[in-house]
Amino acid sequence: MFENALAQAADEVSACLTQTLARYPNVPLTDAMRYAVTGGKRLRAFLVIEGARLYGVYPRQSVWAAAAVEALHAYSLVHDDLPCMDNDDLRRGLPTVHVKWDEATAVLVGDALQTLAFDLLASKECAPKASTRIELIQTMARASGGQGMVLGQMQDIASETALTPLNLDQITELQANKTGALIQWSAMAGPILAGQDVGPLRHYANALGLAFQIADDIMDVEGDAQKAGKRLNKDTEAGKATFVSLLGMDEAKKRASDLIDEAESALAPFGDKAQNLREAARFVIARES
Structure with missing residues (x-):
C-alpha cells in the first residue's frame, strides 16, 4: 500500500511540474530545470500529500505544495553538487546539472527552481485562502533559508575546516537544519492547508528527519554506490564527524530505529488513517538510495 x-x-x-514547465520558454534553461526535477523518491512530496489527506485535503489541491517542495529540494541538490560545494558528478544515477551543462547554468537552474517553488505556493490552485498561501510561503522560506536548510549547509561547510570535529549535539543541530527543516515543512503543509494544528505531524517529522540523516550516514559507509545513484564515503574521505563516527555503527542503527518508533507514536491520534505515514517512517531507514 505504501x-x-x-x-x-x-x-x-x-x-504538475511537467504541466507548469510547459508554460516556460523553450530554452536550455527550461530543459535543465526539467532534468533537475526528474526522478528521485519524491518522499517530501509524499509527506505533503499524505499529511494533507489525514485532514481531508486531497491531491488535486495538495499536489501544488508537494510540487513546490520537490522544486525547492531539486534546487538544493543542484547547488549542493556544484564544485564550490560537494563537487559531485553523479546524482540519481545521472550526470549532475553542472556536468551535463556547465556551472553557470547549474546556478541559474537552482535559482529558477527556488522561485518556481514559491510561485506554485502562491497559486490559487494551491489554496483558495490568501492567508493559507502566505503561511505556506512564509514557513517554507524559514525552513529553506538562513534559519533552516541554507544555514545547515553553511554549518556543514564550516565543519570541514573546524579545528575540532563537531560533537553529537552540534551534528544534530546541523542536520535538523540542513535536512530536517524541509522534511518538517513537508509534513506540516497538510495541516496548514486544512487550517489545523501542525503539532502532531511536526513531532512526527522531527523524529523522521533525524532518522533520515542517520540512515544517510549509515548508507555512506555501508551502501552500494550503484543503488544509491551517487558517490558514497564522502564524509569519511573528508574526515567529517557523522552520527556513525560519533556513535558507532550499531548505536547509530539503534538510534535511527528508536526515532522511527517515536515518529510512529506521534501518529497515534490518527489511527489507521496514518498507516502510509508509518510505513514511510520504516522506509526511511530501510532505503538503499
Missing part, C-alpha cells in the same frame, strides 16, 4: 501511495504521489507531482 509503495503504491509513494508511486502515485510521484506521478501526480511529476505531472
